[in-house]
Amino acid sequence: MDDFGVYAVFGVNGPPQKLLSAEGSSRVRVAVPPSVRQVVLFSSGRWGERICVNAELSDSDRMPITIGKLTPYNKCLSWEQWEEETWIDSVTLNVSLEGGNLSTEPEVIMAVKEYTPKDTAAPPAARELHGKRKREQTAEEEEGNDWTKRREEEENTCPNATTEKTTPVRKVRGQAKGSQKLFASGAETTKLKGAGEKGAAEMQGTVGRTPPQSAVRTKTPLASPSGRWGQTLCPIDAQTAILIGGQGARMQFCKDPMWKLCTEDVSWVAAETLAEGPTPEARIGHTAIYDPDSRRIFVFGGSKNKKWFNDVHILDTQSWKWTMVEAQGKVPPLAYHSCSMFQGELFVLGGVFPRPNPEPDGCSDSLYIFDPRLSIWYQPIVTGDKPSPRSGHSACVMQERKIYVFGGWDTPVCYNDMYMLDLGLMEFSAVKTTGNPPSPRSWHGSAVLSDTKFLIHGGYNGNNALSDAFVFDIDTNSWTEVSAPELSVPRAGHSIITMETAGHRCFSEEDEDADVNGGRALLVFGGGDNEGNFYSDLTTVAVEELLGAI
Secondary structure, eight states: OOOOOOEEEEEESSOOOOEEESOOOOOEEEEEEOOEEEEEEEEEEEOOEEEEEEEEOOOOOEEEEEEEEEBBBBBBBEEEEEGGGGGOSSEEEEEEEESSSSSOOOEEEEEEOOOOOOSOOOOOOHHHHOOOOOOOHHHHHHHHHHHHHHHHTTTTTTTTSSOOOOOOOOTTTTOEEEEEEOOOOOOHHHHHTTTOHHHHHHHHHHTTOOOOOHHHOOSSSOSSSOOBSOOOOEEEEETEEEEEBOOOGGOBOOOOOOOEEEETTTEEEEOOOSSSSSOOOOOOOOOEEEEETTTTTEEEEEETTEEEEEEEEEEETTEEEEEEEOSSOOOOBSSOOOOEEEEEEEEHHHHHHHTTTTTTEOOOOOOEEEEETTTTEEEOOEEEOOOOOOOOOOOOOEEEEEEEEEEEEEEEEEEEEEEEEEEEEEEEEEEEEEOOOOOOOOEEEEEEEEESHHHHHHEOOSSOEEEEEEEETTTEEEEEEOOOGOOOSSSSSSSEEEEESSSSSEOOOOTTTTEEEEEEEEEEEEOHHHHHHHOOEEEEEEEEEEEETT
């Protein structure tokens, strides 16, 4: 007898309700009552040949709010309204089964069973549901809660911003528009302190209002990623890269978190993966590193609102299955750190860490190494002059024996210094540079151009998003500023990689029909301009052109 079933619990007091069974329909739709603030979906029984259960919360226009998947390895999903800020009253749960002996029964439309609590006490107010205050608070605690609230409302706030200065808006083909700045200045942050949702909306109105939902919604599938910042773009072979995570307009975490980029024809395809355990939650400020020997992507850390992560998830690019590592050793939750791979190990440096949870308390100056073969974290013995605590910096592995660390911030300072870690000696040293160096910045992009040169582009200096680009030569320890029309748009929190590309057209503000020859190219994706604009464009510059400009 097949005892397989899919059940849902609506609200904290609701009873489990059976949605799918072995004999019934393979599709069901349930209207979620406005009073419900949590939904839990889980399976019970033997999966057999069944592959997965697709679950989707959608709004009244059938636009997805959040999407999940049950598998034989991941048998439970949960959603909470305050983690999904687009959750509104008219929400529908759509569930469909894939694999096995699918029923030909039509889709079933169900209603949530009414539940009457035994006690008649008034339900908690919405504010109490969102918060965790269970007792009277002191003035210090209230101030701490105001800070937490501000961080939750403005995930992208730059901790070291001090003045109210903005970057002029630059429009780019394919960009997605939002209403808030990536990084609020100190004055703006003070104005937002303690303000409610209405006050925040009024503050955002000074930058520009978001178009009404109905004006931007479309029922056609996305052909390319939505605009975002804080994502990762990770090459896995000569012509394929994987996009993971990010956050876009209205501080919403992207509902299309994974894409494949094929540089042969410069096309995007939504990535489909399976899981053998928990999959990575939506996040920004994480890192993703590809190991060509094992053909796996390692995703570490990052943050989501009040959550800070120190988990390691692995994506096998042959089976497209996620696994979560049960690692030994200790590593703190980190975001906006750097992660480099050397001899099969992950070198994690710096980053913002929370102490105590969940508020960020400062930046790290520690180096942690993860050994995938032993699934263990450890701290190496490092000598020399190491970098001061920082996050939002960059790290480039050069000649497979040196890591060059540039820039970053630690409240209230932005850096433009350079450090080098000798991977043979495990010794740090400050690099004395010549030429015209980049100004202090964080959340910039970096990429290796050749055996001796790497690029720094854009970033955030505490006031503005930047658009300049510099090449560093490790043989001469010299900086050279380079100019390319394609890199003239101010952006921070973007991704830069180098890959082989076929000949194709690239779009930029200055020359909308610029031809790019095939060959090795610099690819720039996403980011934001601190004026409410989040980019979804893919800009391409020939590496030869950049090296020739030196």
